Amino acid sequence: MSAPEAQRSARPRALRPSAKVLPEHARSHNRSLVLQHLYRGGLQSRADLARETGLTRVTVSDLVAELIADGLVVETGQREEGRPGKPAILLDVNRDGHRIIGIDLSDTGVFRGAVLDIDGRLVTRMEAETDGAAGDEVAAVAVQLVRDLVAAADRPILGVGIGSPGIVDLAGRVLSAPNLEWSDLALQSIVEKTIGLPVLVANDANAAALAEHSFGAAVGDLMLIRVGRGVGAGLILGGMPVFGSRFAAGELGHVVVGTDGGELCVCGKHGCLETWLSVPRLRAGLAAASDDADRDAVLRRAGERLGIALAPVVGALNLDEVVISGPVELLDGPLTQAAIETFRARTMAEFHGRLTVRMSDLGQDIVMRGAAAMVLSGRLGVS
Amino acid sequence: MSAPEAQRSARPRALRPSAKVLPEHARSHNRSLVLQHLYRGGLQSRADLARETGLTRVTVSDLVAELIADGLVVETGQREEGRPGKPAILLDVNRDGHRIIGIDLSDTGVFRGAVLDIDGRLVTRMEAETDGAAGDEVAAVAVQLVRDLVAAADRPILGVGIGSPGIVDLAGRVLSAPNLEWSDLALQSIVEKTIGLPVLVANDANAAALAEHSFGAAVGDLMLIRVGRGVGAGLILGGMPVFGSRFAAGELGHVVVGTDGGELCVCGKHGCLETWLSVPRLRAGLAAASDDADRDAVLRRAGERLGIALAPVVGALNLDEVVISGPVELLDGPLTQAAIETFRARTMAEFHGRLTVRMSDLGQDIVMRGAAAMVLSGRLGVS
DNA sequence: ACATGTTTGTTAGTAAAGCGTACGAACAAA
DNA sequence: TTTGTTCGTACGCTTTACTAACAAACATGT
Known part of the structure; x- marks a missing residue:
């Protein structure tokens, strides 16, 4: 046990000051909450929504009335169930209204x-x-x-x-x-x-990444790798996109991968992820390949590099899912497979047992x- | 332009259902907001707080009364300024009260x-x-x-x-x-x-990482690397810690770094970050070194590996700061320097121009x- | 057939939160 | 002394979501 000692002033400096919250903000939050449940859960009654959100039936009724007035929600008839009690009026998002x-x-x-x-x-x-x-x-x-x-x-x-x-x-x-x-x-x-x-x-x-999160098969924290002329990534953590402090999060294309050189990149460095993985480079590599085994090797090499680049990121963020988006004929198959294998060989499987690496199925849209x-x-x- | 086509149901699946917000939650948020401003800004009057938070003087008065009743805030006398008007009663967090x-x-x-x-x-x-x-x-x-x-x-x-x-x-x-x-x-x-x-x-x-964010010199998004018996990391994005979906965010120690082998790790893999950077391994390396130049090389090699591992993470997250914490005599100097150089050589400097890599100055506490x-x-x- | 219980949605009244207005207090400058 | 400014507070209002109570509509048991 030591006496109190001299320490430099511990008071923290400026941060983002956050914002005040008014009751009306709370209201709009709850309004969104109701809409969200309806959006996902489909046909539900006011009472159902009250049970799910934890709000009162009264409050839900009020919010729903507002949503109906705004044309965002519609009543779609009664529920036909052999239950006792007054039959529920089913609600749904006005899916064809906007x-x-x-x-x-x-x-x-x-x-x-x-x-x-x-x-x-x-x-x-x-x-x-x-x-x-x-x-x-x-x-x-x-x-x-x-x-x-x-x-x-x-x-x-x-x-x-x-x-x-x-x-x-x-x-x-x-x-x-x-x-x-x-x-x-x-x-x-x-x-x-x-x-x-x-x-x-x-x-x-x-x-x-947001599309994959909202409409794809994604479950939790995910990183989406977009392979095209270049290579970019989008991140969703806890349901929220990550932008980065200079709005440059996901700019992975010009990160050097591996410690064994690599081809010259337009940026002047050698071995950037783009030099291994971009579509033009992949196509060129395939065109230069002599036979199927060779083509396979080209794709596997690219996949390995992706795995090498991903390992530290997945480790640092403990992601659930890595989704790859781009030309299916190039990416789906040996490339993705090699990425998965490389990744597993380079990280602790027990932490990332639930990690899945897969192609996006949302295609060009x-x-x-x-x-x-x-x-x-x-x-x-x-x- | 094409006709509407058949697509698989686009409705997203379950997520975290978020929670309702009641007026009392808004109140406690605003209470924290006032306290936060007082905590950081030091001596301020109720009117000052009202101007800064955007809340009314009335509301601030009410919240401050509550905070005073809870013993968290104290009045510390009047402001002595040659300003017209009623002198302000200065407030401060009861810094010595808890x-x-x-x-x-x-x-x-x-x-x-x-x-x-x-x-x-x-x-x-x-x-x-x-x-x-x-x-x-x-x-x-x-x-x-x-x-x-x-x-x-x-x-x-x-x-x-x-x-x-x-x-x-x-x-x-x-x-x-x-x-x-x-x-x-x-x-x-x-x-x-x-x-x-x-x-x-x-x-x-x-x-x-939270200490560095709250009490250290950190400004924005940061990653703190802790080097000890093993190697671990903590992440703060947008002021909030990142936990990861399995609570294993920051587990970087057993990610393989580089593509040129490396020593055998306790986990069974070769070339994990820990085999390059952990304190025992560093000390062993230094002990085996013959002269100062050799010792420098050992430290620089470790720093390079850190830079290699960091590059994809910093690229993916667009961090402001990487802070290193651990034994100063090992980490501060050639090791950190090599990490910075390696890092700069492997990423796009223009995206990360503001990135700083430095030792923490919070020491063992x-x-x-x-x-x-x-x-x-x-x-x-x-x- | 009829009472009973259940579920739904609404009405009425209440408590909490923050706002706007207004006011007294305390000070500086003219 | 007068004027203008700033601070902190009192009062009344609006918004929000809650509790309590109720009518409507249905199934079920006797």
């Missing part, structure tokens, strides 16, 4: 967009060629695509979600997107002003559906 | 504990030898240490924080701590029942102070 616009700007040469319903199903699909445009010009193409989709929607539109390549901040500014030659482009506010609807912009990999999930989450508090 | 017990179970052979004040300064320090005990026996040593510290405290005790090695769940159960031969030990509830005070238990690396921070955060909502 539309969402989802945009994917991440592909090369073409912007994809769609009108989606509340459940994230594509209703109308559109594309817009970018014809090698860049900067403001290509931004105008995106805006026009949104405009066309808004015109094509046959229901009120909840909002517009956009998945963009590059670094995107929380206000929907694209801080840097080299392929489109965007820097500090206030995409969200531009589209919002033009269209007059709520707009949300996020990085494409983050959007994809993953970013558009993720963009829709952003709108659902941002506007309705539903995920 | 104590916190902080416990560190992570060291080999000895448990450390301390009575701390609200600002995280050590007031009374104690130690308890474990004498090679294990299981329930060594748990009893910990309980006795807490009891002694409670008896030594000269003020009301806010709570007990414990940093334990191993995997600890959110309820303070130590799921697995091989060194102490604990598995599924409900440490928090055991101590709580014995002592009759609020108890919080967390992993030692997580506690250390880091876990105890982190344990105190857990109590501050859990009991007062202050961080």
